Amino acid sequence: MTKPVLDQNLQSLDARSRDIFRRIVDSYLLDGEPVGSRNLSRMLPSSLSPATVRNVMSDLEHLGLVYAPHISAGRLPTQKGLRFFVDAFMELGDLSDEERRSIEAQLKASGSGATLEHMLTEASQMLSGMSRGAGLVLAAKNEVPLKHIEFIQLEPERALAVMVTQNGDVENRVVDLPAGVTNSQLHEASNFLNAHIRGRTLAEARAEIARLKEETRAALDTLSQDLVEKGLAVWAGSESGLPSRLIVRGRANLLENVTAQADLELLRHLFEDLETKEGMVQLLDLAEAGSGVRIFIGSENKLFSLSGSSLVVAPYRDKDARVVGALGVIGPTRLNYARIVPMVDYTAQLISRMLR
Structure with missing residues (x-):
């Protein structure tokens, strides 16, 4: 985990201010409640008065590290304060x-x-x-090699596109069909796709089909060409394959x-x-x-x-x-x-x- 360079004002905090700030954050992480100067003075190893602690808390508030959720309340860390705590003080634990x-x-x-x-x-x-x-x-998903794509007609202008990956994942999408598509054209489009996509990721398959545009045009009629494009586009989401x-x-x-x-x-x-x-x-x-x-x-x-x-x-x-x-x-x-x-x-x- 990389840590950014800290603001110079924050780096210059003295040991007492840092100690009080850490205890405010520790208390917040523990129970989510604001902590007041009186309770903080009891927690500190040195005998600081509540008035002295209040002055330090005021300085921390001026730096944008803590805030009071309402008047007369204790202090909670701000988002800036939590970031400062994570970057400057947090000691990572380790898994047993x-x-x-x-x-x-x-x-x-x-x-x-x-x-x-x-x-x-x-x-x-x-x-x-x-x-x-x-x-x-x-x-x-597009990083997983593909195994098989198939079209199953549901209605005259709707079909179920089924995609199977080589690790066994199966996904279904309903796609709109061009008017007049026949079952034989669905099979023809499926066969053409499967001849060229097996072992390729979705992004690679789309690039390969685009490269074979002339061959696609020669091998398939217009409606089947549309199906080939739909069969890949339905999962891709965008040109970048998000x-x-x-x-x-x-x-x-x-x-x-x-x-x-x-x-x-x-x-x-x-x-x-x-x-x-x-x-x-x-x-x-x-x-x-x-x-x-x-x-x-x-x-x-x-x-x-x-x-x-x-x-x-x-x-x-x-x-x-x-x-x-x-x-x-x-x-x-x-x-x-x-x-x-x-x-x-x-x-x-x-x-x-x-x-x-």
Whole structure:
């Protein structure tokens, strides 16, 4: 996990200010409640008066690290304060040998004789259970080699397009048919596709069909040509072949200990963001931009900025070291970052090894 250069004002904080700030954040991460000067003075090893602690808290507030949710309340860390804490103070924990064995056993059990989809779902569920947040996995379908595509006519102008990948995943899409398409043309288009896509990823298959445009025109009539293009375009989403498989488990965890209406409204925004898959590719961009695990706190992550949620995310890679997906944990800003970072990191490394 890379750490940015800290603001010079923050670097110059004295030991007393840093200690008080750390205790404010520790208290917030523990119970989510603001902490006041009187309670802080009792926590500190040195005998500082509540008045002295209040002065330090005022300085921290001036720097934008803490704020008072209402008059006469204690202080809570701001998003800037949480970022400062993560970058300057947080000591990452490590998974115990037992936790590592448990993660490995669960993923290997789910991956044995099962589809990649099942293994990723298990990874999302596992991250949710271990973090008490929501586990999130994004997979790039177009990286999986294809085995077979078939059209099955449902109605005169609608058909079911069935795609089978070499790892056993099966997907169905309903496609609109050009008027007048016959069953023989559906078979002809299926046969042409299967002669050229087997063993290729979706992106590679589209490039190959585009390269064979003249051959396609010579071998097929106009309606069958349209079907060939539909048979690949229906899964691709865009010319760049964006990832489209988002697996989220553990949303109920996010409802725990939520009492304020404002917090419920933030969660509603988050659930809407997770339901709307548009923009999910940004997760891959975020994960791929850095090496290893990345932490996004509140509005730092534009994808979930309305909900103010935090995201801990890491990429996983295929046998050619290409990023083919991302996984992580999303939840409130008081996630246990020190515990979740190594958990996400180890799970991403393990899935990468299993995909080789």
